[in-house]
Amino acid sequence: xxTQNNFWQHNRTVLIFALIALTMPFWFPLMxxxxxxxxxxxxxxxxxxxxxxxxxxxxxxxxGHAAFFGIxxxxxxxxxxxxxxxxxxxxxxxxxxxxxxxxxxxxxTLKRTGIYFSILTLAFAEMFDSMAMSMxxxxxxxxxxxxxxxxxxxxxxxxxxxTVFYFVTLMAILLFYLAKxxxxxxxxxxxxxxxxxxxxxxxxxxxARKYKLLAFVISxxxxxxxxxxxxxxxxxVGHEFLGWHQxxxxxxxxxIGGVGTLVGPMLGAGFxxxxxxxLSVNLGEQWLLVLGAIFMAVVIFMPGGFxxxxxxxxxxxxxxxxxx
Amino acid sequence: MxxxxxxxxxxxxxxxxxxxxxxxxxxxxxLIFGTLGVVNFAHGAxxxxxxxxxxxxxxALGFGLALILVPPILFIIGVLLERGLIQRFYDRPHTDQIxxxxxxxxxxxxxxxxxxxxxxxxxxxxxxxNGIIFMHDYLPFLEGFVVYPKWRMILVVVAIVxxxxxxxxxxxxxxxxxxxxxxxxxxxxxxxGVNINRRFMxxxxxxxxxxxxxxxxxxxxxxxxxxxxMQLLVPSFLxxxxxxxxxxxxxxxxxxxxxxxxxxxxxxxxxNTIIIYLITVIILLVRPRGLLGAKGVFE
Numbered sequence: 001x002x003t004q005n006n007f008w009q010h011n012r013t014v015l016i017f018a019l020i021a022l023t024m025p026f027w028f029p030l031m032x033x034x035x036x037x038x039x040x041x042x043x044x045x046x047x048x049x050x051x052x053x054x055x056x057x058x059x060x061x062x063x064g065h066a067a068f069f070g071i072x073x074x075x076x077x078x079x080x081x082x083x084x085x086x087x088x089x090x091x092x093x094x095x096x097x098x099x100x101x102x103x104x105x106x107x108x109t110l111k112r113t114g115i116y117f118s119i120l121t122l123a124f125a126e127m128f129d130s131m132a133m134s135m136x137x138x139x140x141x142x143x144x145x146x147x148x149x150x151x152x153x154x155x156x157x158x159x160x161x162x163t164v165f166y167f168v169t170l171m172a173i174l175l176f177y178l179a180k181x182x183x184x185x186x187x188x189x190x191x192x193x194x195x196x197x198x199x200x201x202x203x204x205x206x207x208a209r210k211y212k213l214l215a216f217v218i219s220x221x222x223x224x225x226x227x228x229x230x231x232x233x234x235x236x237v238g239h240e241f242l243g244w245h246q247x248x249x250x251x252x253x254x255x256i257g258g259v260g261t262l263v264g265p266m267l268g269a270g271f272x273x274x275x276x277x278x279l280s281v282n283l284g285e286q287w288l289l290v291l292g293a294i295f296m297a298v299v300i301f302m303p304g305g306f307x308x309x310x311x312x313x314x315x316x317x318x319x320x321x322x323x324x
Numbered sequence: 325m326x327x328x329x330x331x332x333x334x335x336x337x338x339x340x341x342x343x344x345x346x347x348x349x350x351x352x353x354x355l356i357f358g359t360l361g362v363v364n365f366a367h368g369a370x371x372x373x374x375x376x377x378x379x380x381x382x383x384a385l386g387f388g389l390a391l392i393l394v395p396p397i398l399f400i401i402g403v404l405l406e407r408g409l410i411q412r413f414y415d416r417p418h419t420d421q422i423x424x425x426x427x428x429x430x431x432x433x434x435x436x437x438x439x440x441x442x443x444x445x446x447x448x449x450x451x452x453x454n455g456i457i458f459m460h461d462y463l464p465f466l467e468g469f470v471v472y473p474k475w476r477m478i479l480v481v482v483a484i485v486x487x488x489x490x491x492x493x494x495x496x497x498x499x500x501x502x503x504x505x506x507x508x509x510x511x512x513x514x515x516x517g518v519n520i521n522r523r524f525m526x527x528x529x530x531x532x533x534x535x536x537x538x539x540x541x542x543x544x545x546x547x548x549x550x551x552x553x554m555q556l557l558v559p560s561f562l563x564x565x566x567x568x569x570x571x572x573x574x575x576x577x578x579x580x581x582x583x584x585x586x587x588x589x590x591x592x593x594x595x596n597t598i599i600i601y602l603i604t605v606i607i608l609l610v611r612p613r614g615l616l617g618a619k620g621v622f623e
Binding site for chain 2: 059061108111112114115116118119120122123124126127130131133134135244248251252255284286288289291292293294295299300303
């Protein structure tokens with residue numbers, strides 16, 4: 001096998017994703033998506049791909065990832081407002097801040113598994129939400145949210161409209177590529193081994209906690225980048241960025257799409273945001289009801305999400321009698 | 325702390341009253357978890373059904389009928405939910421149970437919002453429960469004039485009676501014996517020829533019924549709007565976890581603890597808003613299984 005062949009095999013999904021994502025401004029309006037929504041979809045693609053490194057690989061269900069998204073968004077907003085309108089230092093500081101918080105929370109919460117882990121992460125996120133609303137009000141703007149940021153700049157480039165879209169999309173492609181690299185690296189294998197059987201992994205002399213923490217922090221960094229980009233996309237931060245609604249939304253996106261597949265959660269994110277912003281017009285007030293019902297149906301009948309559905313269809317229509 | 329005896333007593337009462345609502349939700353949650361092993365994120369939604377039923381029946385037919393009808397209706401809803409949905413998830417991972425009940429919670433909440441609107445519906449207290457109690461008549465150590473809303477005291481009494489009834493059911497009856505054995509080792513019970521499935525159904529119904537009682541008496545206090553379910557679910561879940569998943573005594577203890585903590589920190593707004601999360605984090609880190617959690621349960 002030649003090296004070129006190898007490259008194609010390993011990066012096929014990334015290249016297909018890049019193609020679909022970069023051409024989005026041309027085909028997305030045809031299906032009713034307004035400009036700007038494509039940017040938001042890309043931002044959430046980043047969020048869920050990172051989330052899948054935690055939930056999909058290690059099996060730890062966090063109900064508090066909004067904390068990293070929100071903290072990063074607030075720090076970005078404050079940096080843009082009071083330091084410089086250049087987004088690069090803002091994003092760097094924001095991601096760094098969220099990473100520090102993630103390491104601390106990760107060290108504390110990863111001692112527990114299952115529901116205890118979910119509840120602990122939820123408690124931490126809700127704590128930050130409450131703090132943003134009360135003692136940190138001076139910096140976060142409390143109930144009104146953080147507003148009054150200048151137009152974000154990438155050095156001399158104004159971050160508006162299509163510029164934001166392409167900046168965000170390039171980040172999403174890069175981060176998806178990195179997630180794919182992690183998936184097939186030895187580290188990724190360790191993370192997946194934690195999901196399969198943590199006790200057995202530990203018996204082989206491997207320090208599982210190290211890999212759990214790594215997965216947690218990596219997913220938090222993805223969430224933080226998404227949070228920072230959210231402010232670049234729309235110069236506003238509300239405390240709902242930190243709330244359990246936000247964490248729940250990420251969980252729903254991941255599950256609808258297909259946990260553990262990296263591509264699936266991105267499909268889920270695209271579907272949900274499209275549903276929330278475009279299809280909801282036809283459904284009126286009841287869109288959340290329909291979404292909840294779809295979510296339940298997926299969990300009951302298709303635990304592997306859209307990806308399982310696609311695999312089933314493939315098997316049904318693209319398999320010949322002798323099995324290939 | 326420079327707190328007068330009067331203020332201290334009022335804080336105790338408020339703490340009890342807050343704890344009463346929590347315990348009525350948390351009791352059902354922990355009962356269902358301990359027996360069926362199901363993490364029910366839809367429990368807040370069951371409470372939501374209860375308050376909407378209660379307010380509708382109360383406004384149309386009076387409080388007496390609401391009290392008689394709502395708990396049994398919730399029992400039936402619980403049984404139907406268990407048969408129709410929850411029982412398919414006994415063998416699935418806990419994360420799947422969390423997800424499906426989370427979805428169910430959204431569906432129920434949105435259905436009720438559709439039917440009743442997003443605004444608060446006034447829930448009038450029956451005349452016998454209206455007004456205030458002169459606490460200084462009953463507690464001679466209080467100085468001067470101390471009053472407390474009567475309905476909130478009734479809520480405390482209802483919670484005490486309900487908790488006692490559940491404990492009596494579990495510890496004094498044959499049914500309770502089987503349920504407690506089921507909490508210990510469901511598989512063994514099946515080997516002994518006990519039809520555990522039927523009892524699971526009843527336990528889920530029972531949990532829903534307690535939420536029904538909570539709705540009838542708690543509705544006027546918590547208000548009647550679609551967000552209430554989730555607003556109550558999060559602290560109740562934390563309480564179940566603080567108490568130890570599946571431990572009824574733990575749930576009671578944790579409810580009182582959180583109620584008191586919220587009541588006593590009320591003057592200090594910064595601490596008050598985060599106290600429940602702070603306590604959860606500290607307790608879970610110090611006592612991983614919660615206050616009274618049994619070893620080997622959900623680890």
